[in-house]
Amino acid sequence: MNIVCLDLEGVLVPEIWITFSQASGIPELSRTTRDEPDYNKLMSFRLDILNKNNLKLPDIQRVISSMKVLPGALEFSNAVRERSQLIILSDTFEEFAKPLMAKLAWPSLFCNSLKVADDGTITGYKLRQHNGKREAIKAFKAMNMRVFAAGDSFNDLAMIREADSGCLFRAPDQIRKDYSIFSCMDTFEDLLAEIDKFLK
């Protein structure tokens, strides 16, 4: 049995924090895992800025609800689900992802969750597990699944490496260059062709 694991942000939907950075006019919030490979460092930095600006979960959720998925992402994701099983492996948070999942017709999503105070202040976050993306691939392989994985960021490299097959998707130049061992697709058409090759 085959399974396709995809990163969410930058692959199927825009980067949530970049979108929120633009909407809130706080340029520092535009840093992502593309820029900062240390996720804990990145999140502490983000939560600190949110608190300094008195921004709470509902403020972010309002922006996310107005986001669209990337052009062609719904059609691509539907095409994958007709061919194989699809699980989205993301470092985002359940509290953020829901309106975007609705727009993608509810594919399965394994991600993290936030710690939120009663007044909506984000006080912290719970990583589902350390190296969650890679561990998920390992677990699927232990279930005798053949796994294909694709993503765009530093935090997708271990997942792609662990999978039976995979590639980068719309990765920034530095990652393409440093990890030229992986091919990099730039259109959903090409990514679907890679998946079809894997499924054959």
Next chain:
Amino acid sequence: MNIVCLDLEGVLVPEIWITFSQASGIPELSRTTRDEPDYNKLMSFRLDILNKNNLKLPDIQRVISSMKVLPGALEFSNAVRERSQLIILSDTFEEFAKPLMAKLAWPSLFCNSLKVADDGTITGYKLRQHNGKREAIKAFKAMNMRVFAAGDSFNDLAMIREADSGCLFRAPDQIRKDYSIFSCMDTFEDLLAEIDKFLK
């Protein structure tokens, strides 16, 4: 992060083999895991009857394509997917399940696959793994998921037992009686209420 694991046949869709038994007029094919707990024994029995009657994969797929999901199953499955992650854990085969998954708006499905000769004769089957349902629950728990599981048959008991919480759904009298340690729901409304209790 929470995940709901559901059996497929008897829960969301009718029993495929019973439906095919009626369509083909072969009453012996109506035995299911409800009647025969030994899955390998049951499958050998089924494949033997298919071959004796010269019935091939396309004959079964034609019948499955005309099947409807159980009344309320699509709405129930959509409601679960809005609340949590849903993975269907089934002992059916990919080659059978596809038209039914389309009718359920493509939830994720972990199941088995068939060995099929070029002329469509089903020559055997590949179990994804031994005790596939229970092992999947173990793997999700190892991913730090909280798991709820529900099903109707002998082959669901280990899955329900392994999950953090769960119940039977429309189980036959004997299973209800022998496994009264598990509660048994009979409507999607009640099953959703159980899931809501778990998610709280």
